[in-house]
Amino acid sequence: MSSPRKEHLGASSSEPLAVIVIGNGPSGICLSYLLSGYTPYVRPDAVHPHPLLQRKLTEAPGVSILDQDLDYLSEGLEGRCQSPVALLFDALLRPDTDFGGDLQSVLTWKQQQERAIPHMVLGRNLPGGAWHSIEGSMVTLSQGEWMGLPDLQKGLGHNFVSGAVVTAVAWGTPEPRGSGAQAPSPLFQVTGVLTAKDQSQQPFSLWARNVVLATGTFDSPARLGVPGEALPFVHHELSALEAATQVGVVTPASDPVLIVGAGLSAADAVLYARHYNIPVIHAFRRPVDDPGLVFNQLPKMLYPEYHKVHQMMREQSILSPSPYEGYRSLPGHRLLLFKDDRQAVFRDPEGVEKVFGVSLVLVLIGSHPDLSFLPGAGADLAVDPNQPLSAKRNPVDVDPFTYQTTRQEGLYAMGPLAGDNFVRFVQGGALAVASSLLRKETRKPP
Template identity: 30%
Template sequence: YNIHDGDQFHIDLKPDPPKPQYSNRTVDTTRHNKKSTDSNSTNSSTSSDDDKTNLSVEISPFSLDSLQKLAEEETINNNNINQTSIELDNLYPSTDKNVQIKMNDEDDDLLLAAAAAAACNNNLEFLSNGLEGRSRNPVSLLIDNLIHPDADLGARLQSKIKWRHDPSSSIDHICLGRGGIGGIWNQLTSKHLQTVSMADWMELPNYPFITFRQHLRMHRCRLSTNNEQIITDDENSKRATYDEIRSYYIHYVKRNRLINYFRNGCEVTSIERVCIDSSYYDDLTEEIRTPEALWEIRGFEEQTKNLFIIHAKYIVLATGISQEITRPLGIIGEQVSQSFTYTNLHDIEEIIVNKKRLRKNSKPLLVIGCGLTAIDVILLCQQYSIPILHVFRRAIDDHELVLNQLPANIYPEFERIKELIKQSSTITTSTSSDWFYQCCAQSEVISITEDGTVNIRNLRTQIIKDYNISCVVRLTGNEVKIPFLRSLTTKKCPGININPYTYECIDFENIYALGALAGDKLIRFLQGGALACAASLFKKYRQTSSINRLSFNVSSRTRTVQIID
């Protein structure tokens, strides 16, 4: 399922070519004569008293295509074959210890067929059971393990999934966005700062990042002149720059002809449950029926200020977590210092690079927090020699500190900041001919005055010191707030409460959440969430179809767009 599109993809699970193996582990598929011919008795069949020992067979999800073929062949040849022995290890060596099917010698063939059918019907709960990783959502872990096998161990193995586009199965949809294509990446335009994730983790289906880099290089060659030098240092880098990611997503939409699905520059102001049709009398059931309620999306176009209303049965929230809404400090002077307080990297880049309000001889910039965004701000300031006063509550050697979780060979710039923090904490300040940096670890800000005086307390010694600063960057974590969905409350939850196998919001029927809203903060997990969402939508379409097949003729009731002047 394409993240930016509603089109369905068939998934081929491609195993590596198995080596010939011979094993004594077999499954006896002999059918007993007592098996009932009634199809309704299939689920009630049990093993005999002599067959109480169950055989545990581990089945890799990559071998489900083979299992399905075996089930079909066994059904066809059932009348000609009295006894069959299937050596599962010869089909495919089992690799996934978490997916197990326990079968007995009476019903093994039925369960084998059921397992294959379950996979073909997108039984994601079955396939993703027992997986663990950096996401709390099992489907995201499943797809990530298939697309990026052993990624957390540093391996760069070939994907086990092949995406195939089926345009005949598309669902009518529209994508509303406040900015342009690419979302937040349009604000992160730095050509020097790099992503934390590996470049190939940022990929979308059927467009490798290395291929994009080759296209980008060819484009630069065509635009270059004799006086220009083509930058090729980052072409083989394992990580990508922010500017590369932004360009990649924009190019992906154009490459896959998805531009017509996007309506950019739209601000959504409210989402409410409404019923646009009146009740009616059903002659067949002799009852008064109420039409199914739809979601009403209201908003306006940013440039023209024209209002619009859209009615839809299903909504997918993929807004991310706003960087504008960070957790307040709850200190004295927080309100009076709002005029020189910033909460994201884009604003700091604006006042340093474009407006040039901060210079080498300016008062220090106060950076509060020690997460990834805070480190990016410090790296940016280091590049332009902007003085820094850095405050955070954790100890330098705290394992929860993000700098202590990143390998130095992959993140050398983060390692330099880590060493700088250690040096600054031992000699009070870190100064050089080019840059001033002072670190206050295990400290907290207790007050800020309107004239830029900040009071900082050391949590170990309780000593309070005063500093003069130019601006404040408050990077203390983001709050999940969706102002246009007024009934949503996420007081203590880091995301929206969702069904982990469908990504549907538990508190809102027919509303789905993807990405950071669902707890998947790394882009590598987005494809799993999109697949779970798409599988759920297709299942609902099948259930509501009178002919038990997908119907894609969307009426105006489920997609109504009205522009109000």
């Protein structure tokens, strides 16, 4: 942490910052990069393989992507993401990746300090967020080079404050000064606790004109809510399997490890177990060919390991001969309960109950964000305020071209909170937020 930022935080300054970013993972890093004056332009000699996008890019030569109409540029693009700006930025950085190509990015970057917006990125731990929990042995979608941002760490450190736990964010609109004065924008008060290297703690209170939520969704693993889920052999993190393997609790001779879930975390667990020849029962509620499965959203050439897991899920079931020794899948099975004697009880698609002996259980069915520092824990910000906030099913409702929440001016959400669940696509959210903030801050009266 740099001295100026630490002093600013410790002083609990009442002078509002332009932007406070809560969360220092991939989303926060990308946004800080763009807010630090690193500006994307289209290379003059670049030719994009998408004809319509190429024509649009030639209409504003020399104008930064941040200053262009993102709605207009992203119109007509298709891909593996619901966010139009995420598709746009991905198309500019990786013009033909999904087709196995390696065309160079059409972007060039300029460091323009005069365009930088003062900001502070607050994080509980060291910058990197979810990346720190990704094991080296695991396959991950978050390939570092896919950030596509040159000199990523250069000049960003002074904007980051580690050990800062935000406990409350409140907002209100100050009273206008003088008759006929324009109503001011809302101000946000961000309060929390800063833990120093010597573990001493001090409270802080900051004011900001804009707040960006970039906390990710890995705070609270989702649970099945079935009897026995709290038993000591049932876990909700892949690290539990790694630990059990390392100390010899789980071996190739053990009863199978039960992996519950049909997402990438569950696939990582299957890959890990297969690597160590640990027998696996893989259970999931959806049919194998459900178009909503994440495997159907990944290009096969880039992620052969994940597609291998999908192939195993499809070709293997408990009722068929095993083409994959040590692996059995249970598509369409619903878990009913876990028993003390390490048995798992399921109901199959025909309604028949089945019981399996297991050595360890990993329930990997997603996770929920912790927005307890917001009024109402952020529930009112979701697309459906009556349902729990969920990155996959009920994210924060944001404007697709600015990522500003639809419920509160000046409050933004990005990354998984806004439904962008791959690091590959969080950059588009950063582009949208930075573009919006640049417009807002440059027109702000002195």
